[in-house]
Amino acid sequence: MNHKKVISAVALTAAGALTLAGCSGGTKGGSTSPSDTGSATTPARDSISIAWEAPLNSLNLTSNNGNATQNTVIASLLDGAFYWYDEDLATQDDESFGTIEKISDDPLQVKYTYAADTNWSDGVPVGAADLLLEWAATSTHFNTVDIEDEVDEEGNIDVADDQVAFNSAITSSQLIEDFPEVSADGKSITFTYSKKYADWQYSFDGRSLPAHIVAKRALGIDDPTAATEALIKAFKDKDNAALAKVSKVWNDDFNFTTLPSEPELYLSNGAYVLKDYVKDQYLTLAANPDYKGARPASIPNVTVRFIEDPMAQVTALQNGEVDLIGPQASADVRTALENLGDQVVTSFGVEGTYEHVDLVFQKGSPFSAATYGGDEEKALKVRQAFLQTIPRQAIVDNLIKSSNPDAAVRNSFILVPGSEGYDEMVAQNGSSAYPDAGDIAKATELLKEAGVDTPVKVRFAFNADNARRVSQFALIQDAAKQAGFDVVDASAPAADWGTLLAQKQSEYDASLFGWQTQSTAVTEADPNYRTGGINNFGLYSSKVVDGLLDELQVETDPAKQLELQIKVEQELWKDAFGTVIFQFPAIHAWTPTLDGVKPSAISPTIFNQYWEWKAAA
Structure with a gap:
């Protein structure tokens, strides 16, 4: 049987949405060398470059092809969200984007409301239809085929044109069986769960595809209001002829490895917009001039350069080609960075990924x-x-302690060493x-x-x-x-x-691989x-x-x-x-002229709290 591809994460107090981990990750704890970003009169740069290991390949983060760390880190700059995690992994609400409200315990009902100024970069308001599409696509309720039986060896699906087949990573949206209630103004949507759910507040973070664009491309309706109304009606009526077209657009159209010729395929509703993308080399982001939220871009232009080799990332930082890196930790990487002394700011610790x-x-x-x-x-x-x-201790001693002298074998599938309940877990599991x-x-x-x-x-x-x-x-x-x-x-x-x-x-x-956490x-x-x-x-x-x-x-x-x-x-x-073998060691480094860097142990790692970055000349 074919099984669907997912690519994410690690639980901190327990367990949420996992992604097949790459090499980079956030730092939790560790030490940081002194930084001197200059006086208040030092002129600020309007651009920085960041090294990342793998290129963006999709903006559909909940599809099986797009659910990958390499995509979520870029999307964190492009899109707003109802909540985010600070460097201490505490959940912070962003009411400038919208609000989440539990309005009933029995049955469990949760209402999402977008702020009045939350818009897509083409000027169309973000609204209930966007979240309804996200729920419908990830719930599997509307599929007319079993996705597991249709996925090929590349993670793609090939079904008849009249079949509804959202190729999605299954989420808690399955627990919502009743059709949601959409407000008259289209800015709120209320979901009723079929049973209690411990993590209801994490079901949807608000990142989604623009429903009006999906509907336009699938149903041929140019007017955004008419398009979203037709999309909602198609789901409500279970119009399979229309939904088959919608699912194909949802699956395929937002996957790309170069800048699409149609700007509607890379709309954003957050601090940045995508401006350029050269395959396997770099992409550039520019501050969204119409963004009115609480987390605006503090640096107008950001270039993300794709550098897979960890030592090549160090070299790029040393040569001034990039300002911030989060390479896979190794003894060689640590030694190379330490040898740079005050030329760089370094941070060592552990990240939210386990082997x-x-x-x-x-x-x-x-x-x-x-x-x-x-x-x-x-x-x-x-x-x-x-x-x-499996020589777990030898692996840690020979391969991990050179990067993290305090490294120890991990003995829990669910809990992170040092987290609440870990010792009790290991004593009894x-x-x-x-x-x-x-x-x-x-x-x-x-x-x-x-x-x-x-x-x-x-x-x-x-x-x-x-x-x-x-x-x-x-x-x-x-x-x-x-x-x-x-x-x-x-x-x-x-x-x-x-x-x-x-x-x-x-x-x-x-x-043998690693899971990286995206949620608590x-x-x-x-x-x-x-x-x-x-x-x-x-x-x-x-x-x-x-x-x-x-x-x-x-x-x-x-x-x-x-x-x-x-x-x-x-x-x-x-x-x-x-x-389980070990918690990943984490190493991050950046130029001393870049201030406000606060890497997170979970996605988006080094891109965390970008709105606090400041770059001196």
């Missing part, structure tokens, strides 16, 4: 009961044996069955008990262009060999890695472990876990939420779902 190994549960994998004629006990022992071989250093003798014994022929072949998938993961693979391969596993390289280059991971489970048995929502981990979850790339399925996740969705008591999370992890460790 982990997931096992594949589908037939053909040595970890699937189906491979052994349905023998669950045999498959479990093989999974347990393999996880016992069953992770102690897997020593940090691994246990080769135990692994050998388990394989013998399983009665399988050795060596057991394990195809191990990872990003071949990521040097740290290449090193981790070598350590894992060597340790596993000692217990009776033949771990073979099933990696893919960066360009093909996401497709391999999300769509080609038949080509690998275990995967308690249900963030749900898609990772639920049967059919969009982030459940190993195709794991447990009725017990599904039931616990259902309970967690509606539980609002923090103490009971932790109890449920512990129960979820107890099942994951008992079932040998996979393992």
Whole structure:
């Protein structure tokens, strides 16, 4: 079965919306060297450049193709939102964009209202139709086909022209079954949930596609008001002929890797507008002259240069080609930045991404009961044996401590080390069955008990262009060999890695990658472990876990939420779902003439609080 591609994140007090992590991330904690941005009379620059590792490929952030960190960080400058996270991960409301109000507990009803001055960059007001489109597209309620059966190996879909098929990352919008109520002025929309939902305040942040443009392109209606009215009517009437066209536009038209010839495809409603985009090289943003919100652009022009190599980012900063970087942390990167001394401001700590190994549960994998004629006990022992071989402590000691001397093995799937409840989680979740250093003798014994022929072949998938993961693979391969596993390289280059991971489970048995957090929502981990979850790339399925996740969705008591999370992890460790290894170290650096930089541990990382930036000449 094909499974949908998602690309995001990590829970802080619990779990929200995950994205397949890239290399960059926010810094939480750590140290910062002194900065001298000059006196108040120093003239200010009107432009800066930022290095980022991967290019924008979509402005549809909740489609399966667009749900990626490389897109959300750019969108954070282009679009406003109902709320945002500060550098301490506290939620801050932006009432200049709009408000979120819970108006009823039973049934749960939530009202979103856009501010009067919140407009798209073509002058059309942002309104209820935009959020209605977001709900409808991500809810799956209007699809006439099962998206999972239609996704190809590239993460795209090819269905008949008369089929409604929103290729979306499934979200909490599924919990809203009734058609929402739209206000007479079109500025408010009220959703009624089919059941209680613990994270109702995080269901929609307000970032969406312009409904009037989607309707124009799909239905051929130029007038914005008439277009949005027709769009709402099509959803309300379940007009499949119209919705089939709408879904195709929603899926395809806002994906691009160069500046589109039609400006309507890159409208924004936030502090910046997109001005130029050269494929795989850079994009430029300019201050939105019509923006009237509370988070305006403090620097008129921003260029984002795409530099994948972390050391090349350091060189670009040293040479004055860029002003701000957030490269993947390594000993070489840290040393290079420290050697620059006062030429740069540096920040070290940890980010909201964790490294982990997931096992594949589908037939053909040595970890699937189906491979052994349905023998669950045999498959479990093989999974347990393999996880016992993973040298987590050696990985941390050899690859992470050089960047973060305080680094330690992470032992929770859901909670971040140091967060509230983490110690209690680790004490009870069953992770102690897997020593940090691994246990080769135990692994050998388990394989013998399983009665399988050795060596057991394990195809191990990872990003071949990521040097740290290449090193981790070598350590894992060597340790596993000692217990009776033949771990073979099933990696893919960066360009093909996401497709391999999300769509080609038949080509690998275990995967190594990172999840990066975008939210502090308690249900963030749900898609990772639920049967059919969009982030459940190993195709794991447990009725017990599904039931616990259902309970967690509606539980609002923090103490009971932790109890449920512990129960979820107890099942994951008992079932040998996979393992977790470490929290990513974070390194950020910028020129001393750039002030106000406040990287976040979660997306948008180094782009966080851009409205506070100041650049001296």
